[in-house]
Amino acid sequence: MGAFDLLTFLSHIFGGLDIPGIEEKAIAWLKEEGAEYPDIQSRTDALEAWLRKTISEAEPELDPATMANTIKGIAADIAHGTVGVDPKAWLGGA
Amino acid sequence: MRRCTLLAIAFALLLATSARAQTVAVMDVSQRAHVTANAGTMVLTAPEKWSGASLGGTVLYNLHPKLSAFVGYDHGFPINDVDKSLNLWRAVGSLRVHPDAFVGFGYAWFDKHTDGALAQLVVTKQVLPRTGVGAIYAHIFSNGTIDDFEYLRVYVNYHLIGKE
Numbered sequence: 001m002g003a004f005d006l007l008t009f010l011s012h013i014f015g016g017l018d019i020p021g022i023e024e025k026a027i028a029w030l031k032e033e034g035a036e037y038p039d040i041q042s043r044t045d046a047l048e049a050w051l052r053k054t055i056s057e058a059e060p061e062l063d064p065a066t067m068a069n070t071i072k073g074i075a076a077d078i079a080h081g082t083v084g085v086d087p088k089a090w091l092g093g094a
Numbered sequence: 095m096r097r098c099t100l101l102a103i104a105f106a107l108l109l110a111t112s113a114r115a116q117t118v119a120v121m122d123v124s125q126r127a128h129v130t131a132n133a134g135t136m137v138l139t140a141p142e143k144w145s146g147a148s149l150g151g152t153v154l155y156n157l158h159p160k161l162s163a164f165v166g167y168d169h170g171f172p173i174n175d176v177d178k179s180l181n182l183w184r185a186v187g188s189l190r191v192h193p194d195a196f197v198g199f200g201y202a203w204f205d206k207h208t209d210g211a212l213a214q215l216v217v218t219k220q221v222l223p224r225t226g227v228g229a230i231y232a233h234i235f236s237n238g239t240i241d242d243f244e245y246l247r248v249y250v251n252y253h254l255i256g257k258e
């Protein structure tokens with residue numbers, strides 16, 4: 001999968017997040033740091049930490065519970081997408 | 095035959111390309127296999143304009159972030175006393191074209207009498223953890239004596255087995 005496909009795919013995933021540019025920043029960060037986190041779990045954990053820090057800085061008054069739930073889903077989606085699987089593939093099985 | 099060969103080569107190239115770029119191996123069943131169950135209502139424009147409730151399931155394998163293949167079975171319960179129950183089997187290659195939409199191509203068997211190639215569009219949305227709702231429109235290129243027909247279904251899909 002080329003970089004363009006990945007960006008398109010991830011930008012769709014990020015459609016509901018109301019922080020402009022966060023997806024591009026996450027992808028850019030992952031391009032630089034992703035090699036250190038080769039598997040889904042370590043990549044998810046690293047992305048969660050990065051997103052928590054970045055979103056806290058951008059939206060300091062965001063409800064912590066809402067932010068935590070949002071971050072968890074986003075990080076998992078990115079982690080899966082960048083290691084070659086579609087975490088929502090099961091939705092197409094119908 | 096030539097078209098099939100070209101399709102097979104394209105598919106092999108896709109797999110090879112994705113395998114090189116991926117951390118999760120193409121044969122990693124624990125990360126890529128999914129089993130779902132679904133319930134809903136379905137309508138066929140042929141044979142005999144069948145309509146009723148449906149209950150079924152799929153076994154799906156995710157080959158690439160945008161490409162999956164699945165085998166599905168649906169049992170149809172008629173809503174009247176005239177029609178018989180319906181058994182539908184499908185084998186489908188499914189391409190994600192939007193976060194909430196898939197286009198699929200494959201083959202469908204409706205009981206013992208009707209079968210044909212299938213092209214389907216699935217629009218779906220996850221509404222709860224492991225739960226999605228969706229709708230299917232499919233065109234069946236009938237291989238039997240009846241004309242081509244359409245197949246529509248609205249359903250709730252539950253993710254039984256698989257990483258999410």
